[in-house]
Amino acid sequence: MNRFAVIDTETTGLGKTDRILEIGIVLVDGNEIVQEWETLINPERDISNSNIHGITSELVSIAPTFSEVIDEISGFLDGRIFVAHNAAFDIKMLRYEFDKANRAINFGTPFCTLQATKLKLEKACEEYGVKNLGAHRALTDARVTALILAQVFTSEKDISPVVIKNYDKKSVARIISRSAFDETHLGGQQNIRRISRNHETHGAEGPLLSYLDALSSLLGDFKLTKDEVSQLKLWAADLGLSNKDIEIANSMFIKSIIEVAERDNYISSTELDLLNRISSELGVELELDLNSNNQEIEVSLETGIRICFTGTARDESGVEITREYLESIAVSRGLEVVSSVTKSSCDLLVASDKSSMSGKAKKARDYGITVISVSEFMERI
Helix, strand or coil: CCEEEEEEEEECCCCCCCCEEEEEEEEEECCEEEEEEEEECECCCCCCCHHHHCCCHHHHCCCCEHHHHHHHHHHHHCCCEEEECCHHHHHHHHHHHHHHCCCCCECCECEEHHHHHCCCHHHHHHHCCCCCCCCCCHHHHHHHHHHHHHHHCCCCCCCECCECCCCCCCCCCCCCCHHHCCCCCCCCCCCCCCCHHHHCCCCCHHHHHHHHHHHHHHHHHCCCCHHHHHHHHHHHHHCCCCHHHHHHHHHHHHHHHHHHHHCCCCCCHHHHHHHHHHHHHHCCCCCCCCCHHHCCCCCCCCCCCEEEEECCEECCCCCEECHHHHHHHHHHCCCEECCCCCCCCCCEEEECCCCCCCHHHHHHHHHCCEEEEHHHHHHHC
16 A cells, blocks of 8 residues: 655745745545644745735744754655655755755655646646645645545556655644634644654653644644543543643643744734633643833834835735835935844834844844834835
8 A cells, every 4th residue: 555645835935045834744545545734834034925825924933943843744754655746846845944954855756746637736626626725725735636646646656755764753843724823724634643653652751742742733723622622631631641741731832832932032913812822722821021022113204214125015916016116105205215234224124024034124123123014114104
């Protein structure tokens, strides 16, 4: 029986310096889907193509980096046939991420549904009677690819599995899906994955890791249904965890998210809402050290203010607002446009997204320089 890992990625672009923003993985044994997994990924750089996939800096600012989920991803891929619609592209992006993390990966001989169908994914779905309920969302695209795979794969194909060595098989990845932000998101998470590898670990650390793994899987959408709460309690009982153990694990989980939210010295209102939601779900008090960068600052665009712009801005229709246009507006209002962010030469940074991860935005936060979004700038000008 062939074992497949069907992959789809959303990225910041197509170039050598671009990064993965979201990954969806569907595991298939024979013709049966046995597991699904997805997460947004913080690309540690600016996002200029949000109009294509809808992923903004704010959505990924609290997401794990690729290096934080690489062991979990390795566990899914290792020993399985790599499958994707345009496998060459997804392999290129994953290889770049593995190289950046100084990890070795052999993709084997993959199976590409694009090569098999000779059709773009949308047309392939039409041809093979598959409905895609969320195009340009990694998990839903991976899911329909898996359904197409079942119809086009033949056993005589020349394929070989992915080989990955020296990864942490006990790693517990903290994940976040788009459904944390979007009630209509149809990607979905499976209920408790009940991965046994951690449960079998000797010592007290094993059950705790296994519980955290299940908790991370369930809270990818930052919500717990009554059924999920019930299953989580049963899982904790199966693992032999006490109420105190569970309290400790829940606190550890929330602390790890807070650390991620604070790493850019800025907690957005969206991040704060998610943190409050998850602390309420787990019954753990939220302890945050909010600094001045987290406060909503009333910006006065007075004559002579030194202003800098960063990122690719777009209007509500997705049409690009050029840097030249924004700078011309600033100049017409008596503001001084500067090209770089330094402590002594810049008073305000205008970013495409207030949670921008551009180099200029990172510098501005480090220097205590106010950052506002393009939409805020246009409202105040």
